[in-house]
Amino acid sequence: MSARDAILKRLYERADGPLAVPESDFAVVTRRGWSHEERLARFERWITSVHGEVIHVAAHDWTTALAGVLTAKGVRRLALGREHPVAAEARQALADVAVELVDADRDIEAWQQEQFERVDAGLTSTRGGIAETGSLWLWPTPDEPRLLSLVPPIHIAVLDADTLEDTFFDVVERHGWASGMPTNALLVSGPSKTADIEQTLAYGVHGPRELVVLVRHAGGAAGTDA
Template identity: 85%
Template sequence: MSARNNILQRLRERLDGPLSAPESDFAVVTNRGWGPEERLARFERLIGSVHGEVVHASRESWTTALAEVLADKGVRRLALGKEHPVAAEARRALADAEVELVDVDREIETWQQEQFETVDAGLTSTLGAIAETGSLWLWPTPDEPRLISLVPSLHIAVLDAETLEDTFFDVVEKHGWAKGMPTNALLISGPSKTADIEQTLAYGVHGPRELVVLVRHAGTTQESPDA
């Protein structure tokens, strides 16, 4: 019998019964009590502190705001999905724009060089954000693969204001990660950045050098909340 099997057998033959998980107090990682305005203000302040940009728009006008971002950034080729409502609406709005829409539902081997060399930006939806850390969270799918948020020099993420949570713990609890842990969740807290041994910070070395978060609000366009 191997050492591994010996250990497992001893655990199974415990005389005092199976081990039980100790009770845990998670109060320190939840219960912030922030309202929607404070939550959004914290998120915007924190993601802005690491060079993330936030653009506010109403649900009715967000594609107009998107077109303005693309024009301001000089985007000519935009990678995006097809099936997600965010991608589908963006495609309809940009059908006559001077932006080439790049399909991403392809095997990476067939367009890897194109993605790294000629795609200017990637557009994704988000499942929400975390106010405490200024982070977006995404759950990539075949329609919105992770590479369109990690490879192009500009990542544009569409966030619905009401999906903000106070803490990461709140996200995990509310969305039942304990029962269905995502295999490839992404937490994004700004554009890609790194520093050398002299602590000189550089953006875009290992991923997008710019991040624009397009926050959609119900009703009229909201002004940037005060921190």
């Protein structure tokens, strides 16, 4: 009998019977009951507390705000996908803007050096956001590979306001992660940050130094009271 089997045998033969899985209604990780406005306020408060930037935009005119961000931050080369509606709309809107659009749907070996050295920003869609932690969640695809949000100095993410959930548990439950989780999922809660032994926090050392979230509102841009 192996050591593992011996340990399991002792557990199964406990004097007070086998161990049972404790019952839980998971109330500690869900059921916040926040309104739409409260979710927006909490999301913005937490993500901006770690140097994320939030811009509220009207869904029908979000590309105007995108163009403004690119100009303000001096972005000359923007990496993005092709197939997702966010990428398709951005490509159409930026056709006459002095920004070079870099195709992201390529094998990483074909443009690795270009991505690390000559791309100023990456644009991605998001699947939603988490109000409790101020996080975005992304499911990378061949059209929007994960390095698109992890490598360029600036990550611009487009979030629909009505896709905000209260907690991470709510996201996992509502979207059926147990039966349909991708090979990887990304949770983004701000720009890349790290700290040395003296606890001096630095941004952008191992990834984007800036995160800009364009929050799209179906009925027009709306602010929040954080």
